Amino acid sequence: MAVTQTAESESGGRAGLGESVRRMGHALALAWRAGPFTASLYLVTTVVLGLLPAGVALLTKWLIDALQFAGSSAPAPAPAPSGPEISPMMLVVLIGLMGLVQAVGTYLSTYLTSRIKRGVTLVVQHRLYSAVNRLEGVRRFEDPAFRDRLRLAQQAAITAPDAVIQALFGALQRLLTITGFLGVLVAISPVITVITIAAALPALFVQLSISRQQASMMWRMSPRTRRRMFYQTLMLDLAAIKETRLFGSGGFLLGRMHDETVSVNSAEERLDRRILLTQGPLSVLSAVVASGGLVWMIAATIRGEFTIGDVSAFIAAVAGVQGAMTVIVADITRGYQSLLLLGHYVDVVRVGPDLPVPADPRPVAPLRGEIRLDDVWFRYTDDGPWVIRGLSMTIPAGSTLAIVGLNGAGKSTLVKLLCRMYDPTFGSIRWDGADIREFRVDDLRSRISAVFQDYMSYDLSARENIGISSLEHMDDADRIDAAARDAGAADFSATLPRGYDTMLSRMFYQDEGDGSDGVTLSGGQWQRLAIARALMRRGRDLLFLDEPMSGLDAAAEQDLHERLRVLRAGATTVLTSHRLGTLRYADRIVVMQEGRITEEGGHDALMSVQGEYARLFSLQAADYVDGDTSEQDASKALSR
Numbered sequence: 001m002a003v004t005q006t007a008e009s010e011s012g013g014r015a016g017l018g019e020s021v022r023r024m025g026h027a028l029a030l031a032w033r034a035g036p037f038t039a040s041l042y043l044v045t046t047v048v049l050g051l052l053p054a055g056v057a058l059l060t061k062w063l064i065d066a067l068q069f070a071g072s073s074a075p076a077p078a079p080a081p082s083g084p085e086i087s088p089m090m091l092v093v094l095i096g097l098m099g100l101v102q103a104v105g106t107y108l109s110t111y112l113t114s115r116i117k118r119g120v121t122l123v124v125q126h127r128l129y130s131a132v133n134r135l136e137g138v139r140r141f142e143d144p145a146f147r148d149r150l151r152l153a154q155q156a157a158i159t160a161p162d163a164v165i166q167a168l169f170g171a172l173q174r175l176l177t178i179t180g181f182l183g184v185l186v187a188i189s190p191v192i193t194v195i196t197i198a199a200a201l202p203a204l205f206v207q208l209s210i211s212r213q214q215a216s217m218m219w220r221m222s223p224r225t226r227r228r229m230f231y232q233t234l235m236l237d238l239a240a241i242k243e244t245r246l247f248g249s250g251g252f253l254l255g256r257m258h259d260e261t262v263s264v265n266s267a268e269e270r271l272d273r274r275i276l277l278t279q280g281p282l283s284v285l286s287a288v289v290a291s292g293g294l295v296w297m298i299a300a301t302i303r304g305e306f307t308i309g310d311v312s313a314f315i316a317a318v319a320g321v322q323g324a325m326t327v328i329v330a331d332i333t334r335g336y337q338s339l340l341l342l343g344h345y346v347d348v349v350r351v352g353p354d355l356p357v358p359a360d361p362r363p364v365a366p367l368r369g370e371i372r373l374d375d376v377w378f379r380y381t382d383d384g385p386w387v388i389r390g391l392s393m394t395i396p397a398g399s400t401l402a403i404v405g406l407n408g409a410g411k412s413t414l415v416k417l418l419c420r421m422y423d424p425t426f427g428s429i430r431w432d433g434a435d436i437r438e439f440r441v442d443d444l445r446s447r448i449s450a451v452f453q454d455y456m457s458y459d460l461s462a463r464e465n466i467g468i469s470s471l472e473h474m475d476d477a478d479r480i481d482a483a484a485r486d487a488g489a490a491d492f493s494a495t496l497p498r499g500y501d502t503m504l505s506r507m508f509y510q511d512e513g514d515g516s517d518g519v520t521l522s523g524g525q526w527q528r529l530a531i532a533r534a535l536m537r538r539g540r541d542l543l544f545l546d547e548p549m550s551g552l553d554a555a556a557e558q559d560l561h562e563r564l565r566v567l568r569a570g571a572t573t574v575l576t577s578h579r580l581g582t583l584r585y586a587d588r589i590v591v592m593q594e595g596r597i598t599e600e601g602g603h604d605a606l607m608s609v610q611g612e613y614a615r616l617f618s619l620q621a622a623d624y625v626d627g628d629t630s631e632q633d634a635s636k637a638l639s640r
């Protein structure tokens, strides 16, 4: 069950100006990368759409002036129109053309927006998941803060780059609109330009203040929003359904989700009320200044200081500038919030390697001699307990090593260290004398196969479930079948509706759109597929079998162990199991207790020293022979 309630990381949060500019640059570069022609056309469309409203207002002013003065020979109280000599009909045509350009431009802009969004999404997703794939270790994925960031980065990859681009272009368009209107007004009168700006300022402050408060509220509420999401996910999670049904914990989760929603709602309600009471009056002030300006202008027009066209331009400019300023603030706020989210994406894309990369990696030769652990110490976190404590041992090439120990002794951890999922905190692991940190991780792992204790069950076909470990042989039907036979997975695979091509999933249909369900397997059947997957990687030097058969019944496990013993002849194998009877034929058995090796040797030698191994072996045997704990009977019972 992997649904986690992660820490609310503050990283990727507030960004300074320099960082914001860098992130904007990143978003613009993404748009360019997604399609230079589309991005350029979008820029041109934005500029044209930005300047059009002022252009229409200017032409309308000229038209009204032309109509006012057309055929009039009377000495006008109004000043002579200041526009160029263009006939009213021509002005009407030009205004019509501008309307046309605006309509087409708006549609074109919508189309280009979607196109850029698709292109950017493609680039961003590829970059994000490539960066994630580049992390070769496991440690980062277990770090709650990094998991939190990954989740936000995923979210950001879907929405943020596009939102930043839209906000930037939107802001540019409104800025051009404002500049255009102010340019028209300055030509008419500096006074009305000042009045227009003064009328827009209170609205601007209102919007800025609202945006700031909203951003701060969203930031404060984000832990609650994420916790709400966690409870929602848990209630729908297939892996959690059995427990929530059996334990009746659905109502508990629902209650928690409800509480988080109520808290978020109350914070929003408080903010809305504050905005209504404190910011409303400022908006009224904007309207008062604009109306006062209009009254003054009409009086001045009657006195002959302005034309009617000037009045129309003023009215259009007040509405246009106020509207554009409000939208610009919304654009900037939206853009800033998206920039914050984009920070998580950028952080993940730029994340450095989690395992040190050797400057001059050595090639990994086939294992000829031994794997040697020298005084290996390991803990999962810097302040966590030591899980492996000064462990030294050798695993000779071609031998089978069994690791035995109680829960939490460190067996799986040791296997993970040998696969280089982590590096030892101290000490070294050597492959024929070379420290495995001197190899490229990929090269090392290409020599290894494994069945992990927490193996995967993929929502893929049976063939893909087996072949995914050896992609170059995915289509090799004989090899897939051979691996399945060796793992005891061939018989049940043959009875599946489409054999190896059957989709093993309750999540996806067999074929897209055909409506037929996939199939799910039993725990033991899934485990056999996991073993087949490991066996697909034939000829590897090292095979890890970490509790590979915990889901099988005892007879099946014994049978499979016998088969694997023959199959892996010559390969170096590390085996862990709590069923000690299946390990007794290993060349060497080590007993681990609290991260240390406390006993080692062959089965007979360990039984004769009467230590931990003998105790565990006898305990298990007693279960089988119903109380008879003599060593001989125990051995017989466990090797049945």
Ligand SMILES: Nc1ncnc2c1ncn2[C@@H]1O[C@H](COP(=O)(O)OP(=O)(O)OP(=O)(O)O)[C@@H](O)[C@H]1O
Binding pocket: 142, 380, 387, 405, 406, 407, 408, 409, 410, 411, 412, 413, 414, 453
């Ligand atoms: N990813 C992890 N992060 C932090 N601690 C871990 C992690 N995995 C294991 N541990 C801790 O390391 C210790 C050893 O765990 P490990 O899984 O290696 O034991 P094991 O011998 O394989 O046990 P089992 O028989 O139950 O599988 C345990 O105390 C466990 O809590």
